[in-house]
Amino acid sequence: MFSEIFNYDNGFWRFMGKLWDALVLNILWMVCCVPLVTVGAATTAVYYVALKLARDEEGYVISSFFKSFKENFKQATALWLVLAAGAAALAVDCRFLLAGDGGGVLPLALFFLALFLYLSVFNYAFALQARFYNSVGRTLLNALLMTVRHLPYTALMLIIEGTVFYLFFNYIPVIAVWGFGLVALLNSFVLNRVFSNYIPDENKTLPEEG
16 A cells, blocks of 8 residues: 555656646746747747646656757747737727727627637647647648637637636635646647647648648
Protein backbone atom coordinates (compact mmCIF):
# COMPACT_ATOMS: atom_id res chain seq x y z
CA MET A 1 0.00 0.00 0.00
CA PHE A 2 2.68 2.49 1.05
CA SER A 3 4.86 1.58 -1.90
CA GLU A 4 1.96 2.45 -4.20
CA ILE A 5 1.34 5.78 -2.42
CA PHE A 6 4.97 6.83 -2.85
CA ASN A 7 5.24 5.48 -6.37
CA TYR A 8 5.80 8.62 -8.43
CA ASP A 9 4.52 6.90 -11.57
CA ASN A 10 1.00 6.50 -10.24
CA GLY A 11 -1.89 8.70 -11.38
CA PHE A 12 -1.94 10.95 -8.33
CA TRP A 13 1.71 11.99 -8.55
CA ARG A 14 1.53 12.44 -12.31
CA PHE A 15 -1.46 14.73 -11.77
CA MET A 16 0.39 16.69 -9.08
CA GLY A 17 3.40 16.96 -11.36
CA LYS A 18 1.28 18.42 -14.16
CA LEU A 19 -0.31 20.83 -11.68
CA TRP A 20 3.14 22.02 -10.65
CA ASP A 21 4.17 22.38 -14.29
CA ALA A 22 1.04 24.45 -14.97
CA LEU A 23 2.00 26.77 -12.11
CA VAL A 24 5.53 27.17 -13.51
CA LEU A 25 4.12 27.85 -16.98
CA ASN A 26 1.81 30.52 -15.61
CA ILE A 27 4.69 32.31 -13.88
CA LEU A 28 6.83 32.15 -17.04
CA TRP A 29 3.92 33.40 -19.15
CA MET A 30 3.19 36.37 -16.87
CA VAL A 31 6.85 37.39 -16.69
CA CYS A 32 7.39 37.08 -20.45
CA CYS A 33 4.18 38.96 -21.29
CA VAL A 34 5.28 42.10 -19.44
CA PRO A 35 6.44 44.01 -22.58
CA LEU A 36 3.02 43.13 -24.17
CA VAL A 37 4.59 42.77 -27.60
CA THR A 38 5.90 39.38 -26.43
CA VAL A 39 2.46 37.99 -25.56
CA GLY A 40 2.35 35.94 -28.76
CA ALA A 41 5.74 34.30 -28.22
CA ALA A 42 4.95 33.62 -24.54
CA THR A 43 1.55 32.12 -25.32
CA THR A 44 3.02 29.93 -28.06
CA ALA A 45 5.73 28.75 -25.66
CA VAL A 46 3.14 27.85 -23.03
CA TYR A 47 1.21 25.78 -25.56
CA TYR A 48 4.41 24.17 -26.85
CA VAL A 49 5.05 22.77 -23.36
CA ALA A 50 1.41 22.16 -22.41
CA LEU A 51 0.72 20.11 -25.55
CA LYS A 52 3.69 17.90 -24.68
CA LEU A 53 2.54 17.55 -21.07
CA ALA A 54 -0.92 16.51 -22.23
CA ARG A 55 0.71 13.82 -24.40
CA ASP A 56 2.79 12.62 -21.41
CA GLU A 57 6.02 13.47 -23.19
CA GLU A 58 9.00 13.98 -20.95
CA GLY A 59 10.93 17.24 -20.99
CA TYR A 60 12.13 20.17 -18.96
CA VAL A 61 9.42 22.82 -18.66
CA ILE A 62 11.63 25.91 -18.37
CA SER A 63 14.15 25.02 -21.07
CA SER A 64 11.38 23.87 -23.42
CA PHE A 65 9.46 27.10 -22.82
CA PHE A 66 12.41 29.31 -23.72
CA LYS A 67 13.34 27.10 -26.67
CA SER A 68 9.90 27.68 -28.19
CA PHE A 69 9.89 31.35 -27.14
CA LYS A 70 13.09 31.94 -29.10
CA GLU A 71 12.27 29.80 -32.14
CA ASN A 72 8.73 31.15 -32.60
CA PHE A 73 9.32 34.73 -31.53
CA LYS A 74 9.12 36.43 -34.92
CA GLN A 75 6.09 34.59 -36.31
CA ALA A 76 4.24 34.39 -32.99
CA THR A 77 4.68 38.15 -32.55
CA ALA A 78 3.22 38.80 -36.01
CA LEU A 79 0.33 36.49 -35.13
CA TRP A 80 -0.22 38.36 -31.87
CA LEU A 81 -0.25 41.77 -33.58
CA VAL A 82 -2.99 40.59 -35.96
CA LEU A 83 -5.05 39.17 -33.11
CA ALA A 84 -4.45 42.28 -30.98
CA ALA A 85 -5.83 44.40 -33.81
CA GLY A 86 -8.88 42.14 -33.89
CA ALA A 87 -9.34 42.57 -30.15
CA ALA A 88 -9.12 46.35 -30.52
CA ALA A 89 -11.80 46.27 -33.23
CA LEU A 90 -14.07 44.20 -31.00
CA ALA A 91 -13.50 46.62 -28.11
CA VAL A 92 -14.54 49.55 -30.32
CA ASP A 93 -17.67 47.70 -31.44
CA CYS A 94 -18.51 46.87 -27.83
CA ARG A 95 -18.11 50.52 -26.82
CA PHE A 96 -20.50 51.66 -29.56
CA LEU A 97 -23.05 49.02 -28.55
CA LEU A 98 -22.88 50.07 -24.90
CA ALA A 99 -22.99 53.79 -25.75
CA GLY A 100 -26.16 53.47 -27.84
CA ASP A 101 -29.31 51.47 -27.49
CA GLY A 102 -27.66 48.35 -28.90
CA GLY A 103 -28.99 48.92 -32.40
CA GLY A 104 -31.41 46.04 -32.09
CA VAL A 105 -31.00 42.29 -31.91
CA LEU A 106 -29.04 41.79 -35.15
CA PRO A 107 -25.99 43.98 -34.32
CA LEU A 108 -25.83 42.40 -30.87
CA ALA A 109 -26.03 38.90 -32.33
CA LEU A 110 -23.31 39.72 -34.87
CA PHE A 111 -21.08 41.10 -32.12
CA PHE A 112 -21.38 37.94 -30.03
CA LEU A 113 -20.76 35.78 -33.10
CA ALA A 114 -17.62 37.80 -33.85
CA LEU A 115 -16.54 37.49 -30.20
CA PHE A 116 -17.08 33.72 -30.28
CA LEU A 117 -15.05 33.38 -33.47
CA TYR A 118 -12.28 35.60 -32.13
CA LEU A 119 -11.91 33.71 -28.85
CA SER A 120 -12.02 30.38 -30.66
CA VAL A 121 -9.42 31.39 -33.25
CA PHE A 122 -7.23 32.70 -30.41
CA ASN A 123 -7.46 29.32 -28.68
CA TYR A 124 -6.35 27.46 -31.79
CA ALA A 125 -3.89 29.92 -33.32
CA PHE A 126 -1.04 29.88 -30.80
CA ALA A 127 -1.35 26.14 -30.25
CA LEU A 128 -1.12 25.69 -34.03
CA GLN A 129 1.94 27.94 -34.09
CA ALA A 130 3.49 25.78 -31.39
CA ARG A 131 2.69 22.48 -33.11
CA PHE A 132 2.96 23.09 -36.87
CA TYR A 133 5.03 25.00 -39.39
CA ASN A 134 2.86 27.41 -41.39
CA SER A 135 2.67 31.06 -42.40
CA VAL A 136 0.74 33.50 -40.21
CA GLY A 137 -2.07 33.68 -42.75
CA ARG A 138 -2.33 29.89 -43.05
CA THR A 139 -2.25 29.51 -39.26
CA LEU A 140 -5.15 31.94 -38.85
CA LEU A 141 -7.10 30.28 -41.66
CA ASN A 142 -6.54 26.82 -40.16
CA ALA A 143 -7.61 28.15 -36.76
CA LEU A 144 -10.85 29.48 -38.25
CA LEU A 145 -11.53 26.25 -40.16
CA MET A 146 -10.88 24.14 -37.07
CA THR A 147 -13.17 26.39 -35.05
CA VAL A 148 -16.05 25.41 -37.33
CA ARG A 149 -14.99 21.88 -38.24
CA HIS A 150 -14.47 20.81 -34.63
CA LEU A 151 -17.25 22.89 -33.07
CA PRO A 152 -17.87 20.59 -30.04
CA TYR A 153 -14.18 20.76 -29.09
CA THR A 154 -14.18 24.50 -29.74
CA ALA A 155 -17.12 24.93 -27.36
CA LEU A 156 -15.48 22.65 -24.79
CA MET A 157 -12.37 24.85 -24.62
CA LEU A 158 -14.50 27.95 -24.09
CA ILE A 159 -16.41 26.12 -21.35
CA ILE A 160 -13.11 25.15 -19.69
CA GLU A 161 -11.96 28.78 -19.73
CA GLY A 162 -15.31 30.05 -18.49
CA THR A 163 -15.30 27.52 -15.66
CA VAL A 164 -11.79 28.46 -14.52
CA PHE A 165 -12.66 32.17 -14.52
CA TYR A 166 -15.96 31.50 -12.72
CA LEU A 167 -14.23 29.50 -10.00
CA PHE A 168 -11.60 32.21 -9.64
CA PHE A 169 -14.08 35.08 -9.22
CA ASN A 170 -16.60 33.22 -7.06
CA TYR A 171 -15.03 30.36 -5.13
CA ILE A 172 -11.30 29.70 -5.52
CA PRO A 173 -9.29 32.94 -5.88
CA VAL A 174 -6.05 30.99 -5.34
CA ILE A 175 -6.61 29.38 -8.76
CA ALA A 176 -5.04 32.57 -10.14
CA VAL A 177 -1.67 31.09 -9.16
CA TRP A 178 -2.17 28.54 -11.97
CA GLY A 179 -4.03 30.99 -14.23
CA PHE A 180 -3.28 30.69 -17.92
CA GLY A 181 -0.92 27.77 -17.36
CA LEU A 182 -3.85 25.68 -16.11
CA VAL A 183 -6.17 26.85 -18.90
CA ALA A 184 -3.56 26.02 -21.55
CA LEU A 185 -2.91 22.58 -20.04
CA LEU A 186 -6.61 21.68 -19.90
CA ASN A 187 -7.15 23.00 -23.42
CA SER A 188 -4.16 21.00 -24.62
CA PHE A 189 -5.92 17.70 -23.87
CA VAL A 190 -8.66 18.88 -26.24
CA LEU A 191 -6.27 20.35 -28.82
CA ASN A 192 -4.26 17.14 -29.05
CA ARG A 193 -7.46 15.30 -29.96
CA VAL A 194 -8.13 17.83 -32.72
CA PHE A 195 -4.56 17.92 -34.00
CA SER A 196 -4.36 14.12 -34.16
CA ASN A 197 -6.65 14.33 -37.20
CA TYR A 198 -3.92 16.22 -39.07
CA ILE A 199 -0.84 14.19 -38.13
CA PRO A 200 -1.17 10.84 -39.93
CA ASP A 201 2.55 10.09 -39.75
CA GLU A 202 3.54 12.30 -36.81
CA ASN A 203 5.36 14.78 -39.05
CA LYS A 204 5.20 18.46 -38.28
CA THR A 205 3.57 19.75 -41.44
CA LEU A 206 -0.11 20.60 -41.31
CA PRO A 207 -1.95 19.38 -44.40
CA GLU A 208 -3.50 22.08 -46.53
CA GLU A 209 -7.09 22.74 -45.62
CA GLY A 210 -9.52 22.61 -48.47
